[in-house]
Amino acid sequence: MPASKSPVPASRSRVPAGREVDWLLFNIDWLVTCDAEMTRFASGAVAIEGDSLAAVGPSCELLNLFRGRVEADLRGYLLMPGLVNTHTHAAMSIFRGVADDMPLKTWLEEIIFPLENAFINPDSVYLGTLLSAVEMLKSGTTSFCDGYFFEESAARAALNAGIRGIMGQGVLDFPAPDLPDSSKFQSRAEAFLSNFPGDCGRVRPSLFCHAPYTCAPRTLTRIKELCRSHKILFQTHLSETAGEVEEIMNRYGRRPAMLLDSLGVLDELTLCAHGIWLSHDEIHSIARSGASISHCPESAMKLGSGVAPVPEMISLGVKVGLGTDGCASNNDLDLFSEIDFAAKVHKVFKNDPLACPAEQALRMATLGGASVLGLENEIGSIEPGKKADLIALSLNQPHLTPIYDPVSHIVYAARGSDVRFVWVDGQQIVKDGRVLSVDETEVISEATRMGLEIRRKIR
Amino acid sequence: MPASKSPVPASRSRVPAGREVDWLLFNIDWLVTCDAEMTRFASGAVAIEGDSLAAVGPSCELLNLFRGRVEADLRGYLLMPGLVNTHTHAAMSIFRGVADDMPLKTWLEEIIFPLENAFINPDSVYLGTLLSAVEMLKSGTTSFCDGYFFEESAARAALNAGIRGIMGQGVLDFPAPDLPDSSKFQSRAEAFLSNFPGDCGRVRPSLFCHAPYTCAPRTLTRIKELCRSHKILFQTHLSETAGEVEEIMNRYGRRPAMLLDSLGVLDELTLCAHGIWLSHDEIHSIARSGASISHCPESAMKLGSGVAPVPEMISLGVKVGLGTDGCASNNDLDLFSEIDFAAKVHKVFKNDPLACPAEQALRMATLGGASVLGLENEIGSIEPGKKADLIALSLNQPHLTPIYDPVSHIVYAARGSDVRFVWVDGQQIVKDGRVLSVDETEVISEATRMGLEIRRKIR
Numbered sequence: 001m002p003a004s005k006s007p008v009p010a011s012r013s014r015v016p017a018g019r020e021v022d023w024l025l026f027n028i029d030w031l032v033t034c035d036a037e038m039t040r041f042a043s044g045a046v047a048i049e050g051d052s053l054a055a056v057g058p059s060c061e062l063l064n065l066f067r068g069r070v071e072a073d074l075r076g077y078l079l080m081p082g083l084v085n086t087h088t089h090a091a092m093s094i095f096r097g098v099a100d101d102m103p104l105k106t107w108l109e110e111i112i113f114p115l116e117n118a119f120i121n122p123d124s125v126y127l128g129t130l131l132s133a134v135e136m137l138k139s140g141t142t143s144f145c146d147g148y149f150f151e152e153s154a155a156r157a158a159l160n161a162g163i164r165g166i167m168g169q170g171v172l173d174f175p176a177p178d179l180p181d182s183s184k185f186q187s188r189a190e191a192f193l194s195n196f197p198g199d200c201g202r203v204r205p206s207l208f209c210h211a212p213y214t215c216a217p218r219t220l221t222r223i224k225e226l227c228r229s230h231k232i233l234f235q236t237h238l239s240e241t242a243g244e245v246e247e248i249m250n251r252y253g254r255r256p257a258m259l260l261d262s263l264g265v266l267d268e269l270t271l272c273a274h275g276i277w278l279s280h281d282e283i284h285s286i287a288r289s290g291a292s293i294s295h296c297p298e299s300a301m302k303l304g305s306g307v308a309p310v311p312e313m314i315s316l317g318v319k320v321g322l323g324t325d326g327c328a329s330n331n332d333l334d335l336f337s338e339i340d341f342a343a344k345v346h347k348v349f350k351n352d353p354l355a356c357p358a359e360q361a362l363r364m365a366t367l368g369g370a371s372v373l374g375l376e377n378e379i380g381s382i383e384p385g386k387k388a389d390l391i392a393l394s395l396n397q398p399h400l401t402p403i404y405d406p407v408s409h410i411v412y413a414a415r416g417s418d419v420r421f422v423w424v425d426g427q428q429i430v431k432d433g434r435v436l437s438v439d440e441t442e443v444i445s446e447a448t449r450m451g452l453e454i455r456r457k458i459r
Numbered sequence: 460m461p462a463s464k465s466p467v468p469a470s471r472s473r474v475p476a477g478r479e480v481d482w483l484l485f486n487i488d489w490l491v492t493c494d495a496e497m498t499r500f501a502s503g504a505v506a507i508e509g510d511s512l513a514a515v516g517p518s519c520e521l522l523n524l525f526r527g528r529v530e531a532d533l534r535g536y537l538l539m540p541g542l543v544n545t546h547t548h549a550a551m552s553i554f555r556g557v558a559d560d561m562p563l564k565t566w567l568e569e570i571i572f573p574l575e576n577a578f579i580n581p582d583s584v585y586l587g588t589l590l591s592a593v594e595m596l597k598s599g600t601t602s603f604c605d606g607y608f609f610e611e612s613a614a615r616a617a618l619n620a621g622i623r624g625i626m627g628q629g630v631l632d633f634p635a636p637d638l639p640d641s642s643k644f645q646s647r648a649e650a651f652l653s654n655f656p657g658d659c660g661r662v663r664p665s666l667f668c669h670a671p672y673t674c675a676p677r678t679l680t681r682i683k684e685l686c687r688s689h690k691i692l693f694q695t696h697l698s699e700t701a702g703e704v705e706e707i708m709n710r711y712g713r714r715p716a717m718l719l720d721s722l723g724v725l726d727e728l729t730l731c732a733h734g735i736w737l738s739h740d741e742i743h744s745i746a747r748s749g750a751s752i753s754h755c756p757e758s759a760m761k762l763g764s765g766v767a768p769v770p771e772m773i774s775l776g777v778k779v780g781l782g783t784d785g786c787a788s789n790n791d792l793d794l795f796s797e798i799d800f801a802a803k804v805h806k807v808f809k810n811d812p813l814a815c816p817a818e819q820a821l822r823m824a825t826l827g828g829a830s831v832l833g834l835e836n837e838i839g840s841i842e843p844g845k846k847a848d849l850i851a852l853s854l855n856q857p858h859l860t861p862i863y864d865p866v867s868h869i870v871y872a873a874r875g876s877d878v879r880f881v882w883v884d885g886q887q888i889v890k891d892g893r894v895l896s897v898d899e900t901e902v903i904s905e906a907t908r909m910g911l912e913i914r915r916k917i918r
Binding site: 097098100102131135298300303330331341343350351352399403404405408409412413417418444450452455 | 552553555556557559560561562563566590591593594597598701757759760761762763764765766786789790791792793796799800802803804806807809810811812813814816817855856857858860861862863864867868870871872874875876877899900902903906907909910911913914
């Protein structure tokens with residue numbers, strides 16, 4: 001398998017000519033663009049200029065038109081857009097597997113909330129987010145949409161790791177690790193937005209109202225107003241369990257999505273995580289409003305919460321992306337596995353092998369995911385002018401052999417561990433399976449140390 | 460990560476003393492024995508003598524009692540028994556992903572059967588089984604239970620690959636690639652048993668009646684009789700779809716498991732694959748008979764067939780193992796992924812996060828799997844006297860960090876790609892992620908060539 005050696009630098013058999021670009025990736029066995037037509041090229045190529053894609057097409061064409069400052073022969077590889085994880089709580093990786101096989105309420109109230117009170121601070125959020133960023137990058141996720149506390153620290157971790165991030169500062173009407181007095185939620189949110197680290201390019205702010213059952217209508221509307229005035233994404237959990245729907249019905253006399261709609265909170269920059277227990281009318285309201293859903297099948301399955309009506313949502317025009325949820329309830333951040341679960345769970349749930357076909361599942365993790373974040377013109381597919389967020393999977397492996405349709409393999413056979421090279425904004429961030437931006441070994445050691453400290457506390 | 464280097468040979472800090480054994484694996488971060496109590500050792504060790512385990516326990520103890528001809532420092536690794544795949548059609552890997560997202564009947568009759576007629580012969584069965592054996596070994600499966608045609612060729616592939624196999628020669632009342640005249644099924648089965656390659660140690664024969672809807676009662680009883688006289692495993696598909704249950708009801712006036720029971724086909728050496736559409740009475744009959752079930756959640760989900768009532772089966776005393784099914788309907792043979800699907804699908808299907816807890820899911824892939832094959836005294840757990848079928852997973856990876864409970868990680872976060880070392884019968888078969896028994900690159904090239912040939916035919 002000579003192609004599994006580092007593809008940088010590589011030579012081609014002719015004298016390079018044409019326009020100079022930063023990177024020319026050529027001889028790609030399968031280039032799966034994930035554009036609207038799910039165009040695939042056998043023997044494809046891409047040219048990268050700065051942070052963007054200058055050209056995409058057959059290898060033979062691009063080799064005539066471009067020469068790269070760096071050229072990479074990707075024979076034996078599949079190239080596709082970096083995956084988009086539309087819902088996670090990245091810092092919770094420090095609690096990975098701390099408790100499983102419990103109802104959501106018990107798990108949250110008896111395990112997670114006490115642990116968060118004891119261990120969540122700016123340092124642990126930085127470390128946990130960095131650990132998750134490394135895990136995501138290595139497994140092919142180049143963009144993630146986060147929601148947690150001390151989100152400034154999470155943003156710094158994303159900046160340093162080189163991953164693309166939408167960083168949602170958590171808001172709720174209960175004391176939080178970063179806001180003991182919850183009445184000050186608005187000034188906390190404003191401070192987060194004014195002090196947001198970085199230039200709001202690759203890493204951008206967002207606000208995340210925990211849920212309609214933990215945030216009063218006034219909290220929801222004020223935070224949404226703040227998001228509107230800053231033109232940023234508003235996030236909330238929505239109808240994850242049947243119990244919370246009942247609670248909202250008892251409190252407000254209407255179902256949760258109807259409540260959000262009546263508050264004017266649903267629009268094209270509102271992302272609702274889960275959306276499992278939605279009525280037909282609620283799905284219609286969400287579709288009409290332009291709001292979108294982050295579908296997190298593994299977490300919902302593990303917590304026994306239910307199966308979101310994704311085929312119905314999509315057929316009614318709701319934008320749906322995929323998410324891993326926090327990896328304390330999954331328990332990893334491998335979006336390839338999430339695609340596989342999504343494609344399979346709807347088939348068995350509806351007793352219909354035609355439900356959620358491979359292309360639909362893949363779309364939720366690429367262009368669909370980009371679209372729920374409002375980034376469909378920047379990422380989610382390999383098209384000229386878009387950001388060069390790319391991942392290369394090694395095909396010379398038994399579980400990916402033989403190959404009839406690359407999309408089938410991406411959905412049903414590939415895993416995050418097949419990813420060998422990753423580019424974000426045209427920068428190579430993973431090379432030969434190793435993250436270049438941070439010291440992976442050091443991150444793992446520090447997270448291991450923190451895990452031992454947490455373990456001492458809970459035993 | 461120094462521990463991710465080859466652990467062979469390694470030195471310890473003291474002069475070796477004690478009884479000499481073939482291998483001493485020590486300093487294992489987590490030794491998960493998968494015995495009846497699911498015993499875990501932090502810093503464990505195992506001593507291997509010949510094909511068997513001489514001792515299992517804390518590293519400090521075994522280092523005093525044994526010295527190894529080869530010693531391996533497994534700091535940074537998790538050691539567990541090799542996984543047991545109780546249902547597959549290994550040779551079908553050559554059709555991996557050839558067609559997805561179709562009903563079982565269409566998929567079988569319009570795609571798979573014609574392809575089998577055109578391409579299944581002793582050579583393709585050998586190659587496909589070898590490809591699958593390499594995939595299984597690399598992803599931690601050390602034993603598999605197969606069912607296909609030209610099964611002598613499959614057995615030769617298993618022998619050469621160094622994997623443990625129960626090789627089921629397929630029988631059905633329709634023309635098959637290796638038996639155009641199905642009336643001769645009995646002499647075909649007898650010839651298979653008399654000419655079975657090898658010494659029936661690591662690789663053993665079995666007979667596989669395709670299903671009650673494709674095998675007449677006379678076929679089922681004769682083949683079961685032959686199995687009884689040879690003391691070998693009898694296999695059949697059972698109640699995979701609601702449609703076939705209806706067909707059997709119409710034909711015989713009783714449900715499929717009741718039919719098998721009335722024919723005297725169910726006993727402790729009968730393994731039924733799937734068992735999705737079973738009534739309460741059928742589950743009781745299976746439990747009473749001692750027959751067992753191979754649960755294949757991913758294939759059943761992908762084909763939209765249904766969710767087998769596994770929690771009920773286990774609570775009523777049915778032995779249940781896990782299987783991948785043929786990887787043309789999965790589309791890989793990674794049993795770690797299958798464990799994860801099993802643990803999650805029952806929770807969401809029953810809306811109960813306590814259903815199929817992590818230990819139960821793991822047991823189905825280890826001791827439970829061994830027990831459905833009648834091998835519970837030989838494999839499936841790390842216990843003195845048992846065969847040394849072992850796998851070591853590298854823990855120094857972001858998706859396995861931090862670690863609170865190794866069983867949680869095995870079930871919810873690990874993947875086949877985490878497996879770095881594999882021993883079968885005390886022989887090291889995978890080292891640093893590479894198969895030693897066969898030339899992996901050559902197997903992949905040949906399977907790729909065959910895939911291209913098949914692709915030309917179907918386009």
